[in-house]
Amino acid sequence: MDEIRIIDVRADILSDNRDQADVIRRDLAARKVFMLNMMASPGAGKTSVIVQTLRRLRGRLRMAVIEGDVETTVDSEKIQAEGFPAVQIRTGGACHLDAPMVSAALEGLDLDGLDLVFIENIGNLICPAEFDTGADLRVMILSVPEGDDKVLKYPLMFSVCDALLVNKIDYLDGSDFNLQALRRRAHELNPRIRIFEVSCKNGAGLEDWCDWLLEIVKQKLS
Amino acid sequence: MDEIRIIDVRADILSDNRDQADVIRRDLAARKVFMLNMMASPGAGKTSVIVQTLRRLRGRLRMAVIEGDVETTVDSEKIQAEGFPAVQIRTGGACHLDAPMVSAALEGLDLDGLDLVFIENIGNLICPAEFDTGADLRVMILSVPEGDDKVLKYPLMFSVCDALLVNKIDYLDGSDFNLQALRRRAHELNPRIRIFEVSCKNGAGLEDWCDWLLEIVKQKLS
Numbered sequence: 373m374d375e376i377r378i379i380d381v382r383a384d385i386l387s388d389n390r391d392q393a394d395v396i397r398r399d400l401a402a403r404k405v406f407m408l409n410m411m412a413s414p415g416a417g418k419t420s421v422i423v424q425t426l427r428r429l430r431g432r433l434r435m436a437v438i439e440g441d442v443e444t445t446v447d448s449e450k451i452q453a454e455g456f457p458a459v460q461i462r463t464g465g466a467c468h469l470d471a472p473m474v475s476a477a478l479e480g481l482d483l484d485g486l487d488l489v490f491i492e493n494i495g496n497l498i499c500p501a502e503f504d505t506g507a508d509l510r511v512m513i514l515s516v517p518e519g520d521d522k523v524l525k526y527p528l529m530f531s532v533c534d535a536l537l538v539n540k541i542d543y544l545d546g547s548d549f550n551l552q553a554l555r556r557r558a559h560e561l562n563p564r565i566r567i568f569e570v571s572c573k574n575g576a577g578l579e580d581w582c583d584w585l586l587e588i589v590k591q592k593l594s
Numbered sequence: 595m596d597e598i599r600i601i602d603v604r605a606d607i608l609s610d611n612r613d614q615a616d617v618i619r620r621d622l623a624a625r626k627v628f629m630l631n632m633m634a635s636p637g638a639g640k641t642s643v644i645v646q647t648l649r650r651l652r653g654r655l656r657m658a659v660i661e662g663d664v665e666t667t668v669d670s671e672k673i674q675a676e677g678f679p680a681v682q683i684r685t686g687g688a689c690h691l692d693a694p695m696v697s698a699a700l701e702g703l704d705l706d707g708l709d710l711v712f713i714e715n716i717g718n719l720i721c722p723a724e725f726d727t728g729a730d731l732r733v734m735i736l737s738v739p740e741g742d743d744k745v746l747k748y749p750l751m752f753s754v755c756d757a758l759l760v761n762k763i764d765y766l767d768g769s770d771f772n773l774q775a776l777r778r779r780a781h782e783l784n785p786r787i788r789i790f791e792v793s794c795k796n797g798a799g800l801e802d803w804c805d806w807l808l809e810i811v812k813q814k815l816s
Contacts, residue, residue: 378738413637413640413717413740414635414740414744414747415737415740415741441747442720446746465720465750466720467689467720494720495719496718496719496720496745497636498687498689499689502687517637517737517739518635518739521637524665525636525663525664526665540739543765574691
């Protein structure tokens with residue numbers, strides 16, 4: 373009897389997506405544009421961190437944002453209100469962004485006038501970790517009220533990211549969030565992950581994060 | 595030329611799932627078991643709300659929990675530590691529970707000895723809203739630190755749920771979370787949704803929620 377042929381739909385989808393992401397990455401490198409994929413749970417502070425970063429790097433980098441959202445355009449409006457270009461991807465139900473969506477969104481930006489493009493992914497700790505968007509850097513945000521056990525529950529997300537922003541650290545007082553335990557678990561899973569403690573409310577840690585990002589972008593584009 | 599046949603994979607998947615969910619619902623009704631599907635973002639407090647509810651309804655209902663998790667069994671262990679049966683569904687990457695997964699989990703429970711089964715869904719506000727699990731009641735939790743704009747961003751979740759628990763209301767002080775705006779938006783989208791303000795930290799609102807749930811379960815099973 374012949375061997376049964378297994379059609380692994382999920383693996384094919386991910387493999388096709390990766391090929392398209394590689395094309396995006398090569399194209400952006402040729403144009404000297406750096407791209408960052410920002411991922412987090414709903415309400416962890418993705419838009420706030422991007423807005424705070426835009427403000428601090430204004431005048432030093434030319435920046436734009438690709439906003440992923442299931443339904444609305446409210447986040448794009450916040451970015452445009454800061455004076456930066458924004459392109460909206462409305463997924464209409466899909467729980468993550470993929471390379472073809474990002475490719476289409478990039479066509480809506482004047483890439484020759486840009487150094488850094490942020491992707492704000494869909495609020496979800498699961499599927500966005502699986503889909504390469506063509507970004508050069510993957511960054512996740514975990515907010516203190518979500519709890520320090522999230523490394524155990526969403527290991528893939530912590531594994532694939534280059535940096536982790538622990539946001540809303542102004543909530544640490546009186547909470548049982550164990551920052552040391554979080555750091556230890558994250559580094560066990562991903563020794564190279566860079567961890568920043570930040571607060572978009574009081575500004576803590578944002579300068580360090582922006583300095584680090586600026587340095588990486590400059591190295592890559594030089 | 596013949597009309598092109600369109601194979602809408604997603605619609606087929608959802609339709610097959612709904613059929614299986616209906617079978618589960620009928621089977622549970624025949625056995626006088628009520629099932630509740632609890633959904634929320636990561637870290638909104640699903641396990642805490644379930645634990646608090648189990649404690650308050652202990653002795654009045656015979657209860658068990660089906661725990662959905664991408665990777666770990668930590669939540670099941672918390673339920674068993676309370677002295678209640680728990681069955682773990684480890685999805686290995688899938689971002690929601692579906693009817694076949696719940697059906698398999700129910701086989702691991704002694705249904706004749708139960709009145710109420712909680713399903714703790716995967717932490718995600720998107721796909722779990724689309725997949726009927728066979729539950730009689732859908733309940734979502736939104737925690738205050740996530741922000742009051744989540745109704746706009748995840749409308750399907752708010753539309754399909756029978757009740758909304760606004761959790762971590764102890765965080766309201768000093769936050770810009772607008773409870774009135776949240777209530778108005780949620781009711782515009784879903785006029786029948788029942789909203790409870792709760793805190794698992796200080797116990798606020800949990801009695802009201804448990805009284806309401808107990809009444810609904812009793813009505814259904816009487």
